[in-house]
Amino acid sequence: MASYPYSSTSSSDISTPRSISPSSSAGRSSQSSVSNINKRMSISSSRRISAANPMSSVDIATIEEAMRMANLDTMRGYTQNTPGEVRQHATTEYLTQNQALGYQVLNEPLWNKGLSFTPEQRVHKNLTGLLPHVMEGADKQTERALKVIRTRQTSIDKYLYLSNVKSNNVDLFYRLLIDNAREMMPLVYTPTIGDVCLQYSTLYTRPEALYISIKQRRSIRTMLRNWPYPNPEICVVTDGSRILGLGDLGVNGVGIPIGKLALYTAAAGIHPGKTLPIVLDCGTANETNLKDPLYLGMRSKRVSVAEQQTFMDEFMEAAAEVFPNMVVQFEDFESEKAFNYLDRYRNKYKCFNDDIQGTGAVVLGGYIGAVNLSGVPIEEQRLVFMGAGSAGVGVAKQLVEYYTKRGLSEQAARDKFWLVDTKGLVTKDRGDKLAEHKKYFARTDNNGHQFRTLEEVIEYVKPTALVGLTATFGVFTESVVRALKASVDAGGLGRRPILFPLSNPLTKAECTFEQAVTWTDGTVIFASGSPFSPFTAKTGDGHAVTYHPNQGNNVYVFPGIGLGAILAKAGRVTDSMIYTSAAALAGALNADEIHKGLIYPRIERVRDASLVVAREVMKAARRDGVSMLPEAQWNEWEEWGDPALEKYIKEHIYDPVL
Ligand SMILES: O=C([O-])CC(=O)C(=O)O
Numbered sequence: 008m009a010s011y012p013y014s015s016t017s018s019s020d021i022s023t024p025r026s027i028s029p030s031s032s033a034g035r036s037s038q039s040s041v042s043n044i045n046k047r048m049s050i051s052s053s054r055r056i057s058a059a060n061p062m063s064s065v066d067i068a069t070i071e072e073a074m075r076m077a078n079l080d081t082m083r084g085y086t087q088n089t090p091g092e093v094r095q096h097a098t099t100e101y102l103t104q105n106q107a108l109g110y111q112v113l114n115e116p117l118w119n120k121g122l123s124f125t126p127e128q129r130v131h132k133n134l135t136g137l138l139p140h141v142m143e144g145a146d147k148q149t150e151r152a153l154k155v156i157r158t159r160q161t162s163i164d165k166y167l168y169l170s171n172v173k174s175n176n177v178d179l180f181y182r183l184l185i186d187n188a189r190e191m192m193p194l195v196y197t198p199t200i201g202d203v204c205l206q207y208s209t210l211y212t213r214p215e216a217l218y219i220s221i222k223q224r225r226s227i228r229t230m231l232r233n234w235p236y237p238n239p240e241i242c243v244v245t246d247g248s249r250i251l252g253l254g255d256l257g258v259n260g261v262g263i264p265i266g267k268l269a270l271y272t273a274a275a276g277i278h279p280g281k282t283l284p285i286v287l288d289c290g291t292a293n294e295t296n297l298k299d300p301l302y303l304g305m306r307s308k309r310v311s312v313a314e315q316q317t318f319m320d321e322f323m324e325a326a327a328e329v330f331p332n333m334v335v336q337f338e339d340f341e342s343e344k345a346f347n348y349l350d351r352y353r354n355k356y357k358c359f360n361d362d363i364q365g366t367g368a369v370v371l372g373g374y375i376g377a378v379n380l381s382g383v384p385i386e387e388q389r390l391v392f393m394g395a396g397s398a399g400v401g402v403a404k405q406l407v408e409y410y411t412k413r414g415l416s417e418q419a420a421r422d423k424f425w426l427v428d429t430k431g432l433v434t435k436d437r438g439d440k441l442a443e444h445k446k447y448f449a450r451t452d453n454n455g456h457q458f459r460t461l462e463e464v465i466e467y468v469k470p471t472a473l474v475g476l477t478a479t480f481g482v483f484t485e486s487v488v489r490a491l492k493a494s495v496d497a498g499g500l501g502r503r504p505i506l507f508p509l510s511n512p513l514t515k516a517e518c519t520f521e522q523a524v525t526w527t528d529g530t531v532i533f534a535s536g537s538p539f540s541p542f543t544a545k546t547g548d549g550h551a552v553t554y555h556p557n558q559g560n561n562v563y564v565f566p567g568i569g570l571g572a573i574l575a576k577a578g579r580v581t582d583s584m585i586y587t588s589a590a591a592l593a594g595a596l597n598a599d600e601i602h603k604g605l606i607y608p609r610i611e612r613v614r615d616a617s618l619v620v621a622r623e624v625m626k627a628a629r630r631d632g633v634s635m636l637p638e639a640q641w642n643e644w645e646e647w648g649d650p651a652l653e654k655y656i657k658e659h660i661y662d663p664v665l
């Protein structure tokens with residue numbers, strides 16, 4: 008196998024895209040338009056492609072059988088309704104970059120270097136005449152792209168442009184994203200990605216993920232093997248049932264795995280050819296989608312929890328068999344399923360849940376810094392959580408662990424938390440059937456009294472911190488925020504309230520940054536899930552003061568957790584690997600950030616933070632005995648310390664060169 012062009016990639020067998028043949032063109036169409044596919048097909052028949060197996064790969068008998076069974080209605084996507092297994096010829100050989108020529112190189116986004124090809128490369132790869140005269144480095148090409156992006160009027164248009172760059176020239180896309188993180192991340196991730204998911208049926212131009220429907224459950228292995236890049240190392244999978252705070256979007260939720268994986272590459276340097284986005288299509292409860300003639304998923308109600316569970320078991324088993332080295336990140340499953348799957352698979356497979364564990368870790372990471380700034384000693388902290396779903400409970404549990412590690416009993420730690428949901432304070436005697444995951448935090452000290460509103464809870468608890476994970480815009484009203492401030496003020500002079508409206512995207516945030524600053528007279532310690540802009544206010548004496556918000560988003564931890572798990576060759580993702588990621592993040596602030604009163608590193612430094620997180624996650628994997636790296640390797644790092652381990656990480660990450 009030819010070596011891959013990126014000198015800093017993690018392994019010698021890294022992504023050499025599958026041979027460009029009629030069959031694999033169909034699989035690879037994620038990277039190309041229909042006309043490109045046609046070009047590839049004609050190229051593949053005329054060019055010498057020694058490694059290719061040009062056979063059409065779907066088993067003909069199976070197709071005929073499927074077509075016989077299909078009525079006109081189900082003709083559309085017949086394989087989706089084929090109950091039997093769709094068998095294919097195994098195509099395990101991949102065209103190497105050295106074998107590819109001319110348009111094949113330009114049409115492969117992982118190989119295309121745009122205008123950076125040198126004159127020698129242009130000759131060697133049969134590119135002469137296929138590119139304009141100039142030769143440009145990264146600077147010029149990113150300058151051109153930025154110019155276009157900045158003239159596009161809407162975030163969606165900017166997203167579409169960027170997505171187009173990604174499908175042509177992966178290195179250029181990641182250069183843009185890495186070097187302009189503050190401007191680009193909100194475009195490829197929250198908040199824009201929320202709008203993209205809402206409109207995905209109409210925005211769709213090309214596949215960018217694996218779409219696996221429950222009707223194809225017998226063919227999961229085949230579909231996984233159809234993925235054009237070998238040996239993925241990280242997969243983000245969703246069933247679309249709770250996309251950000253936007254609810255059930257069905258297959259349109261696929262934007263989330265795509266976006267999160269772009270961040271795996273941008274923030275942690277996992278090679279783009281080693282990432283695998285998957286959406287599991289189990290139907291949807293979203294009536295708008297079901298009625299939309301352009302909806303792209305299965306047009307049926309969501310299957311039962313039990314049915315999906317069996318499908319999920321099959322998926323996890325198949326994924327571990329086909330890609331044994333791959334870490335699986337569960338993303339945006341509705342709460343009950345999220346907890347069930349994590350419980351069910353965490354001791355069997357390499358997996359973690361970003362909404363429960365990633366959000367938990369990132370909030371803990373920020374909370375540690377926030378407590379230091381608040382002037383309220385950790386023992387006196389009292390936390391109200393608005394929202395008791397996967398994220399709310401996940402965060403609260405991570406914080407309980409923090410308190411117990413600091414010497415509190417579990418009971419005493421748990422007593423610091425008051426969780427509120429749509430029915431009010433979560434108590435044991437509330438009279439409704441509590442979801443399993445809420446029971447741990449159900450209060451018993453309410454003397455039979457039920458507190459139905461957030462205002463009542465604040466009045467009763469007198470919290471020092473208020474965390475929002477409700478997916479409801481504006482639930483932190485002026486009276487709520489002022490009551491929080493009053494309860495903190497009552498504790499003594501100079502104390503500051505901690506306020507984290509964490510729901511995504513911005514349209515679901517519990518309050519805005521401006522509101523938080525205004526209603527607390529500028530004393531707030533603030534973090535939101537999606538990024539708010541700085542806010543400038545006039546003080547009483549007429550001076551302008553600019554306040555800087557924090558973005559408490561899991562992007563600060565999940566890329567590092569995944570990278571750490573991969574590089575440590577961890578057999579499992581343990582609790583202490585997750586916990587460690589939070590502590591590592593808290594320790595990743597530099598002097599300037601601490602001086603500015605920030606509780607998260609600036610987003611421009613997310614790669615630095617991920618490196619620290621990955622390093623500590625690797626060490627935790629080693630401590631927990633789940634790292635499968637050779638003993639001698641660990642001994643060496645233990646002898647030489649963190650710099651040696653960091654050097655190893657840096658040598659194994661992707662940094663696009665144009
Ligand atoms: O995607 C994000 O920005 C954070 C997250 O996991 C969610 O809101 O579900």
Ligand SMILES: [Mg+2]
Pocket residue numbers: 251338339361362
């Ligand atoms: Mg999520």
